[in-house]
Amino acid sequence: MDRLIYTSMTGANHTLNQQATVAQNLANAATTGYRAENNAFRAVPIFGDGLPTRAFVVDSTIHADFTPGALQTTGRDLDVAIKGSGWIAVQLDSGEEAYTRNGNLQVSPNGLLLTHNGLKVKGDTGTITIPPETRITIGVDGTVSSVPINPQPNTVALVG
Template identity: 60%
Template sequence: MDRLIYTAMTGAKHILEQQATTAHNLANATTTGFKAQIDSFRAVPILGDGLPTRAFVVDATMGTNYAAGSIQQTGRDLDIAVQGEGWIAVQRADGSEGYTRNGSLKINQNGQLQTESGLNVMGDGGPISIPPDVSVTIAKDGTVSSVNNLTAPGATNIIGRIKLANPPESSLKRAADGLFVTSNGQPAPADANVTVVGGALESSNVNVVDTMVNMISLARQFEMQMKMLDNAQNNAGKADQLFGLNG
């Protein structure tokens, strides 16, 4: 009964945590370039005096589903989608380098190429600045080119190249701001093999149907843990009655 309480209690706690992760994934089912979060759990015995009769559940790992989402054409010049493996390098709020698959870009009032959330897109030599009165195109290899709108025909000028990286998935972790960073905090090198599709965006890799089914399954598992606790309480009550009869 003692073991039953610990198992059911910790199981219910972590089912709620997994339900929160599932709800977070579902909420980001339409977020561009989002990668679903994965939780896994394991049973751990409680060590102490006497026999190891008690166990509890711990969150073993918090992983990520790195599968690519579908590429959807938008026709917008500043939209890019990473084709296959790879990441777009951006400058995080603290100045460090982060990685995203969200290629919905914009040009701010200062002429800097940024993500929709206002983070600078990194180039070979740092953030990329766009001159005024130009039309911008982004090539397959991330090269940013411009054409002057004030001259006809305008000459094509290469402004810079978006840094595209492909660090090993095992070296990446999800940061609190939603971006991915390397485990050692060092910038990943640029990878010339990473390519992008212009005028397109990558959708979230969250499968809405599977996620909804998982939420229902977790709810039923939580109910089962609660029933186990009720059974433990009933067993304790009956044991007290038996002890009372023996007295």
């Protein structure tokens, strides 16, 4: 009897984890760039004494749903959306590289291109720095360019 309780408890434990995943998805339903998590279960047979029909329940796949959400027009030049399977590379405070799909960007007073929560956006050669008195544009391919505001508006510089 004691082993039967542990066997049945595996299903209850994974169901509780699935509820937590659903709650997380609901809490972030309006978060820009959030990707929902999905759970899938599978039965694993128990070998040993007892009937061969006994099975544990385990998570077979926990994965994110990368289906693109609806695009929203914000009117900000620094709000970008990512088409397909791309990511924005950022630098964590520890110096490690991480990735996000949240395209709500900003420029710091020092000229660094940052995410909405202050992480530095990285390009091919390191963090992206925006020259002073320029307007930046982000191309469809992810190229970040700067255009001077005053003297020569036709001069475009690739910054990341």
